[in-house]
Amino acid sequence: MPMRDDFCAFILTHGRPDRVRTYSTLQRSGYTGKVYIVIDDEDETADEYRKRFGDKILLFCREDAFKATDDGDNFGKSKGVVYARNVCWDLARQIGVRYFIMLDDDYVHFNIRFRSDGSTCTCMIRTRMNDVMEALVAFYESVPAVTIAMSQGGDFIGGGTPDKRRLSRKAMNTFFCSVDRQFEFVGHINEDVNAYVIGSRRGELFFTVMQAFVNQPDTQSVGGGLTEFYLDVGTYVKSFYSVMYAPSCVTISQMGDSRSPRYRIHHKINWHHCAPKILREGYRKTRNGSMQLSAGLKPNLSARQPAEVAGV
Secondary structure, three states: OOOOOOEEEEEEOOOOHHHOHHHHHHHHOOOOOEEEEEEEOOOOOHHHHHHHHHHHEEEEOHHHHHHHOOOOOOOOOOOOOHHHHHHHHHHHHHHOOOEEEEEOOOOOEEEEEEOOOOOEEEEEOOOOHHHHHHHHHHHHHHOOOOEEEEEEHHHHOOOOOHHHHOOEOOOOOOEEEEOOOOOOOOOOOOHHHHHHHHHHHOOOOEEEEEEEEEEOOOOOOOOOOOHHHHHHHHHHHHHHHHHHHOOOOEEEEEEOOOOOOOOEEEEEEOHHHHOOOEOOOOEEEOOOOOEEEOOOOOOOOOOOOOOOOEOO
16 A cells, blocks of 8 residues: 555654665665655765665755754754754645654564554564555544654553553654644754653643554664763753753652662653643532532542542
């Protein structure tokens, strides 16, 4: 099945033209739609990118993007994918597409996580990536979210429980976007977390679709790109960008096992403080201030979602 003509994939990359794994992964997965490699005009390896990808290269002015971006610090125009993310809407208009997906350059597999009966699997997408992309764009068209994303391996820590099959209210790494639903990325790093935290506080919807997920190398394990920047500032500084932008709901926490070398500092989001709650229409306050359930509605007594408030 050919991919729809009003959609394209943007692969955002810098300084590693020989390691754009996502491009070959898309081809190996059966994707036949439009693909563009997005680089900036200060990339010293731009000529090598052009040799490898020809007319698939889209170049943007890093100085202009820097001036238009709130990067959250006074480091100057240092490395950061945030600039490339924010120009993607202009690039989409430039090439005449309505929908696009932003991809990092290091994906090694695209996968399906759940079978149609709800059971857990890890099924590599080998031939039908067009169908997966079409389904995700169709879902995106049908909901009022500003963006949706595929899940990542870490989203399934604890197993593929029924709760894991629902949408997750965040979006990271792979962003399905529309020129009609533009939003802003901020912060030199952790820009994806910053975007969905700030947007969620405003009542905007960011969703992760758990059925599809991407595999990529561990953070900081591949040279080039942002690896050196991450190593320079450390994961504490990386995570603290989100604390600066949303101190009411983001804190510094721990990820992993303290007895393991994989243990590291990470951000932690308190969703009760981050996102507005939506009251079910059936609930009304009585004169004495208590909550009363309208006739015909059954209360939700689950520990994760109190009866008086139903979160999205």
